[in-house]
Amino acid sequence: MRRSPFRSSPRLWRRGAPTALALTALTLTTAPATAAPTDPGGHCARLTHLRVPGAELQQAACLDELTTAGTVATGHTGHTGHTGHTDPADWAGLTPKDLAVPSGVPGIQIDGYFPDTSTTNTNHGWNHDAQFVLRMPDRWNGGLVVAGTPGNREQYANDRAVADRVLAQGYAYAATDKGNTGLAFHRDGKAPGDAIAEWNDRVTQLTRAARATIAQRYHRPPSRTLVTGLSNAGYLVRWQLENHPELYDGGVDWEGTLWRADGPNLLDFLPKALRAYPVYAAGGDGAEEARRQMHAAGFPEGSEFLWPYHHKVYWDLTQRIYREELDPGFDGATEAGTPYCATGTPACDTDYDYATRPDEVRQAVARIALTGRIGKPLITLHGTLDALLPISQDSDVYARMVREAGRGFLHRYYRIEGGTHTDSLVDAFPGRLRPLTPCHHTAFTALENWLRTGHRPPASGTVALRAGQDSVTLANSCSLDTGKAPGVSS
Template identity: 40%
Template sequence: MNVQIFDGKNENWLTTKNPAQLAAAMVDGNIGLAPVSWGNEQEKTGWYHMYQPQEITGIQIRDRVEDGNIVLRIPDNWNGKLVAAGIPATRGETSTDLLFSDYVLAKGYAFVASDKGTPGKDKEGDPFAKAKNALSIEGASLAKWNRQFRATVCYAQEYLLTHYKTVQVASEIPTYGMGISNGGYVIRYAIENDGKNGEPRLFNGAVEWEGVLWRAEDPNLITSLTKVIQSAKAALYDGNSEAVHSLYEAGLPKGTEFLWPYHDQYYWFLTLNIYRDHFDFQAPKRLQWPEYLALNEQGIRDRSHDYIFEKYSYAKRPQKVKDKVKEIENTGELTAPLISVTAAYDALIFPSVHAYPYEQLVKKAGKAKLHRHYVIENGNHIDGLVWNENVDPNRKLQPMLPYVYQAFELLIKWVEDTVNPPESHFVHAPTEPYKITNLKTKQHMNPLTTQG
């Protein structure tokens, strides 16, 4: 265990107002998770209005739990509650610092995050180094992600109860989850399975942002991206109308065509290989994972391996492949309130495959009263693409993070004050460039900030 004290001297703050904390948050390109191109720095609009990390003192614990790396932050003005972050993809424990940590620390919450228990090791054996594909490590799995997340929350609660026990915090720590992408999946799974198999209940509620839906017998990340890879080249570069239609059939939302080249270059092939190989480790023509994102001399993704998916069919693979997915699949059996925030223009985790079916899964489980689902017009999977001059030169996209902050505010009111949030609905984009739409009133407003 490594305990650090952040006393505010010489910019030694607990938040990313501290240059050292900011540097840790930006490792491995995590800055791209935030809408940093949205807004004007001089005018303090957009991201520059939102991002106002506070001068907060407190302590930070770095430790290992279940063979994974965790970070626990406790502000000196702790409010007795905890927020646990679900980390996207196979990123590290500091990857949501700009998204969640600064925001909740300013409100007095303790914050904990882990790398989902799938860390890599560099040549020197540094346990805090990260592999580009953490699922390639022996023993790594999505099942381990779920165990690691629960173990991380248990660790944080135990630490807080042991070291901060007061009259107000006598026996339990109110705990909320916030997760993005595959971290959103982890949040869903945690809320679905909390308190089962004789384990104690840990969570009071959660917000998940563009979560991945894993189902064994239904369309999933593998089935949808296989169809995409089979048609992407013909659709994007050969002008084949049938191939374009196939991309829509795979789940790509209409209107996202301007996002396709970027996702074709960086996400579709890489993501498909990572998860297909994990669940179907005997799949034919498998690659070594560093080849997932091989680039040619011009810096363009090497398409010479696309052929391996020409005849691949998840449906025709052995039953043991589906059984492996079934072990970690979502059920919709919510045990606490959950708010889902979906990007209507998500060109990676397609809403028709991951978001709307999950809403129906919750209803089928009889848990609709515990769920709200807000679909954000012109939102996409990666906030870093909003107003990015190379991807979004026409400034069509709007960021998702401001709506996640709103959802968290609604969640707290829902759980603690029994104020029901608005019913699930499609959220129309505002007409003013630096505004967002209020989820409750549907009026336009400035985004919330990290001031608390």
């Protein structure tokens, strides 16, 4: 695919104009227009006057319900792709089945896209990347929450985990597909690292555009702007607060991916798992040594029951597609390697050794790397049984980076005992895991209090898993009490 025009011209978006259950109004625009003053009160007020700066296309709808309690019903999937106001396939597997669904949030939803040349996102039949969704409730609390998407999913991926709750609290909500989607995201851009670098730019672009659009509807900009997300979107939270703290008041990072040019990063530990796990799974004389190698690579003791699933679903695929994005020369003309190749196979990702790769590979990673130099308050959550991004190789390291950068007073870090990377696995392994979704909700509230009153959240540390909690309680409540007195730094 050709390189995104936003990647080659980061200020492209500024060239625009100034600043659910029942579908009652619909507008489709492809060109900017000047907003006329009108009464901001009432259901879906100013719908026809709203323009998202820089959007190449936007589609605005007045909905009686902005949460998934309604948006699932106001859309459908057809031969042109998903055309509604959310897509359950986009958020499948990210939340526990017993998570409550709030409702009673009428307002305006705007779907659209910014100029881009890649075409992996098929939502609405647009076949166009840089798609976004912006939701503005009638009863607004003055805030805006911005999110990228986890994995390589599209703009509705956070609708159950994040959007439902913040909308019910009165926040406006905006999310982006990050500018490229799907398992072949690495085809976007011209140089190694281009596709991931675009993710960061697209979040910045959407934040600015969403703030301007909100000012059109409510006659004032947001009083606070928060950024949040999980996995790859957690990485985006970290990057935004390091590089654009002027746009945000704070953020919640849910097990964000760690990229460092000198490691650790996933290109370090995933090949080690691909080598050691088959030996462990086979049993026999080498199994115990292979298990020790898995632990040494960062995969936590006690997570062994999760290894078969991650070997089948995550480790091989993740290694190959991210290695292709950052080190395409490793396997020559082959695209994203050979699935599940045995050690010793030429150009096999099982034998990948990041430490011995040419300097240009580390230079590609350096383009997207994190520094720990956050400029606004950040709360980080990570499960102690994460078997995709092991906590010792990710958030433990990032918390240390923040402290070493002298920004520990802006950070709280909670290690969630029994949490793993994907909350749907809580349902697959009842009694052995806890979901992080309710912990994210609690962290979000703690961030709000921190910003509003200056009351610091509980001290950083490990949040113990209390025994005997039923699945509904686990899915909907989480205390961040670490048993320590709150301090001034992590």
